[in-house]
Amino acid sequence: MATNFTSVPILDYSQVSSPESRSAFVKELRYALINVGFLYLSNPPVAGEDIQALIDYVPRLFALPQEEKDKIRMANSQHFLGYSALGRELTKGKTDQREQFDFATEHENRWKPGDPEYLKLWGPSQWPDETLLPGFKATMLRYLNQVEQLSYDFITLLSEAFGLSSDALDVFFDKSPGAMQHRGKVVKYPALDSVNSNQGVGPHYDAGFLTFLLQVSPHPGLQVQNLSGEWIDAPPIPGTFVVNIGKALETVTQGLARATSHRVLSPPRGSTPRYSIPFFQNIRQDIKLSDVRLEFPADVLKLKEARGTTGETDSVNFSEYDRLPSGEVNLIGRIKSHPDVAQRHYPELFKHFFPQGLPEYGSAY
Ligand SMILES: O=C(O)CCC(=O)C(=O)O
Ligand SMILES: [Fe+2]
Numbered sequence: 001m002a003t004n005f006t007s008v009p010i011l012d013y014s015q016v017s018s019p020e021s022r023s024a025f026v027k028e029l030r031y032a033l034i035n036v037g038f039l040y041l042s043n044p045p046v047a048g049e050d051i052q053a054l055i056d057y058v059p060r061l062f063a064l065p066q067e068e069k070d071k072i073r074m075a076n077s078q079h080f081l082g083y084s085a086l087g088r089e090l091t092k093g094k095t096d097q098r099e100q101f102d103f104a105t106e107h108e109n110r111w112k113p114g115d116p117e118y119l120k121l122w123g124p125s126q127w128p129d130e131t132l133l134p135g136f137k138a139t140m141l142r143y144l145n146q147v148e149q150l151s152y153d154f155i156t157l158l159s160e161a162f163g164l165s166s167d168a169l170d171v172f173f174d175k176s177p178g179a180m181q182h183r184g185k186v187v188k189y190p191a192l193d194s195v196n197s198n199q200g201v202g203p204h205y206d207a208g209f210l211t212f213l214l215q216v217s218p219h220p221g222l223q224v225q226n227l228s229g230e231w232i233d234a235p236p237i238p239g240t241f242v243v244n245i246g247k248a249l250e251t252v253t254q255g256l257a258r259a260t261s262h263r264v265l266s267p268p269r270g271s272t273p274r275y276s277i278p279f280f281q282n283i284r285q286d287i288k289l290s291d292v293r294l295e296f297p298a299d300v301l302k303l304k305e306a307r308g309t310t311g312e313t314d315s316v317n318f319s320e321y322d323r324l325p326s327g328e329v330n331l332i333g334r335i336k337s338h339p340d341v342a343q344r345h346y347p348e349l350f351k352h353f354f355p356q357g358l359p360e361y362g363s364a365y
Pocket of ligand 2: 205206
């Protein structure tokens with residue numbers, strides 16, 4: 001089997017429901033996790049009518065009057081939830097050319113004085129005025145809840161694929177109601193005519209465990225980096241999610257599940273905008289990855305050796321995972337990406353990471 005990839009494999013989730021095809025699925029999953037770090041998932045267990053309803057809402061969400069979007073701007077939120085205008089997010093210090101709304105699964109903030117600051121990171125979303133976009137909030141939450149369930153089921157499959165007991169990774173989640181929070185985003189990438197670079201989003205790794213991406217519009221632009229550093233297209237395939245692995249999952253699986261660097265190029269001049277909806281699976285904020293040591297069978301570890309080492313990439317690294325609680329690593333990531341929000345809600349950390357003050361793109365709201 002080739003260890004370098006030139007395309008992203010497609011896995012069929014309907015295979016999971018019968019015992020015979022389930023083992024074929026798990027085998028393909030093992031290959032995709034170890035060698036690619038990305039896959040398409042067809043027939044995902046998320047209601048087609050919810051996905052379609054969400055897709056229909058997306059252009060209407062971005063078409064809301066600017067003042068309505070500004071009412072729910074991210075700078076209002078210590079949870080980094082809400083609206084980010086074009087060009088207000090950084091990847092590795094460079095401006096991303098996208099406009100987006102961060103909406104998360106429902107969660108009441110649990111921070112109280114004396115608690116670690118990272119507990120402030122999870123809390124309620126800011127939603128657009130219901131009268132302007134009736135039903136959007138309920139649809140988005142239904143969608144997020146279904147993808148959350150899929151994300152847990154997928155972790156079970158991943159554990160099986162790596163020869164672990166199916167509950168081996170349960171320790172990373174607190175499944176009591178409302179205890180976890182996972183984050184979704186609705187993203188718009190305008191065409192090159194209206195932006196000043198083609199960095200839709202710069203090369204990066206995702207931070208957490210699994211990402212489930214819905215490519216809403218038919219535009220290409222998403223690219224993933226293979227072992228020799230080439231950029232491979234991952235164009236939209238209707239009816240699928242793109243699934244990829246974050247740095248936390250790579251770390252706890254000792255590099256078996258590959259976190260693969262990826263980026264989005266802006267649509268060409270004259271194009272309509274590209275839209276997407278990623279879902280990021282979080283893990284417990286208080287867990288330190290180094291506290292959990294998983295024992296993988298030798299034959300599985302050999303597959304990683306056969307893959308060879310991943311070349312250096314220029315992507316953001318999340319190297320702090322070996323020593324800090326996961327919540328703190330995530331807070332640092334959010335601060336670096338959204339300094340204007342950090343300046344307002346985390347002034348000490350802001351000063352630490354941005355000693356010269358806010359970067360060039362302008363002042364905080
Ligand atoms: O919009 C996309 O297709 C991918 C976005 C992404 O990689 C991210 O937001 O982490
Ligand atoms: Fe990403």
